[in-house]
Amino acid sequence: MWGLALDSVISADVVLANGTIAKASKTQNPDLFFAIRGAAGSFGIVVSTQVKTYAAPSSATIFNYNYNLNINAATTALANFQTYAVSNIPAQLGLEIVLSKGSSRGTVNFGVTGGWYGAANQLNVTLQPFLGPLGNPSWKTVTPGSYLDSAKNLAEGSLDTSNPLGQHDTFYAKSLVTPQSSPMSQTALKAFATYISNNGYDANVGWFLQIELFGGSNSAINVVATEDTAFGHRNSLFAMQLYAYSWDSNPPFPAVGFTFIDGVADSIVKNSPANWDYGAYEPYIDDRLANSEFLYYKTNLPKLKTLKAQFDPTGVFNSPTGIKP
Structure with a gap:
């Protein structure tokens, strides 16, 4: 009825691999906003979220x-x-x-x-x-x-x-x-x-x-x-x-x-x-x-790999089942 929980996220504050905090939304850092809604653990630490509410x-x-x-x-x-x-x-x-x-x-x-x-x-x-x-x-x-x-x-x-x-x-x-x-x-x-x-x-x-x-x-x-x-x-x-x-x-x-x-x-x-x-x-x-990256992210995987290299080039947030650059 309301979609996934991630579909209700309006914006988020994210601690990045370089120690800075970025605001992610449709208008601010939209590529990061795309990535954290479904693959956040590979890109940073989400410390706050703003969400849409429903009656x-x-x-x-x-x-x-x-x-x-x-x-x-x-x-x-x-x-x-x-x-x-x-x-x-x-x-x-x-x-x-x-x-x-x-x-x-x-x-x-x-x-x-x-x-x-x-x-x-x-x-x-x-x-x-x-x-x-x-x-x-x-x-x-x-x-x-x-x-x-x-x-x-x-x-x-x-x-x-x-x-x-x-x-x-x-x-x-x-x-x-x-x-x-x-x-x-x-x-x-x-x-x-x-x-x-x-x-x-x-x-x-x-x-x-x-x-x-x-x-x-x-x-x-x-x-x-x-x-x-x-x-x-x-x-x-x-x-x-x-x-x-x-x-x-x-x-x-x-x-x-x-x-x-x-x-x-x-x-x-x-x-x-x-x-x-x-x-x-x-x-x-x-x-x-086996082949977990593709099975998890399907056609979004190539873009996520590119963004991983951009936001976490040294692999601070690498994990065994996460996105690899």
């Missing part, structure tokens, strides 16, 4: 529907999700699929979760084309309220930042960004559903997979031109986070976790056309990802 919606509903599906049903549901995503769904709908270990081998836990920022009484009719064929969920929660209520709900009950929870995890995450112009094929979806239903049940590691809706006909994310910001995925349909963790959240991370998560990504990529224009999502950083 809070008059209604906000957080929802969760949960199903346990077999391979065929999961494949069909994923295909229907793609079809539904590119239909004329309202911009007020934020939606993702959350997948986890099923109740038995050959099944997967299929969660549908998100936020609806239209009138509360319109949620059911909005979701019906997608949820209707899934039948009755094993459980569901639908929580209408104010926008502030929804923010607290998504923050697990409190917006108090004075006392962080102190929680940590030991995990490995990969990502896939799927193109709207070339959705995942039926072959890829079946291979993906088969792998997570079988190998996911057998894997001796905790895991979940999120398929987050970025695209669709009313997406504010895809309205922005690719060349306007460093974020290179303005023709995306889904951003997928593939996440595995140690059972007790403590080190060491089990080697089987790498194998399983690599296999999840491969089940899609290796069953898609050789020239499939997929990418990766830089916030789900992956230091084992």
